[in-house]
Amino acid sequence: VNKLIQYGKHQELDLYKNHVIDQALNILRAHDNIQCLFTTPKLLEALSEKISLPKAGIKGIFCGGTEMDAQFHRFAREELVPGVEFMPTYGNTLMGLACCKPFDPADNYAIIYYPPQPRAVIELVNPDNPEEPVDYGETGRVMLTTLTHEFFMPRFLERDEAERAQPIDQYPWDGVENLRLLSELQESVVVGVY
Known part of the structure; x- marks a missing residue:
């Protein structure tokens, strides 16, 4: 496709x-x-x-x-x-599916995902310095750590970016909002039906 x-x-x-x-x-x-x-x-x-x-x-x-x-x-x-x-839904083979914050009209239809901890942890980091996390509300590159009984993948840089979202009661860890393809890849990566 x-x-x-x-x-x-x-x-x-x-x-x-x-x-x-x-x-x-x-x-x-x-x-x-x-x-x-x-x-x-x-x-x-x-x-x-x-x-x-x-x-x-x-x-x-x-x-x-x-x-x-x-x-x-x-x-x-x-x-x-x-x-x-x-x-x-948001996910991949390494992470599984992230949970979406329950719909609330007050969020203006924003889509906010929370990774399936403890098997997967998402951090949003400075694209130029992956050692530096971004603040809440700021845009960063998605960095994924996966840990299961069978597999460990630390600090894998994904080709996505988003804004860092605050934890909520249901998911007391960081989330990602407005997930999208990394800005620098948007012209070179083809997105199809899938």
Whole structure:
């Protein structure tokens, strides 16, 4: 998919995306007991153009895999899937899935993630000096430490940046807000359907 975008083959990309949407529609129409969906923001929007997910019985959606901002978060909750439990997700193989702060309209649809401690710890650091953490509310590069019974990966610099978020009662450790691709990579990295 990324290669299709990189080479400007938008017609082929649309054909592939339509194929994925058609497969999802076939599954949703063939089974009346599907209540949860895992998808990317772009595929959720494309699927919602074809079918009302709440009317199809979907009660919850985990959405992630690519960058998602507050504007899309609002759009999804209010227009694409109103009344459906919408859960932004962030994670990878090293970390697992981070928990999203429970939705609160007072947050203006900001998406704030908290890593699954103690297995994973996220620090936001100065991109030019990974030994220097940034202050709350400041932008920093994501640095991940993972520790499980099988695996230890200390201080791995991810290709993401975010603002450092305060701990909350439910997650008494630092979070990350407005997660996105590292600024210096935004022109060189292709982000596709996934």
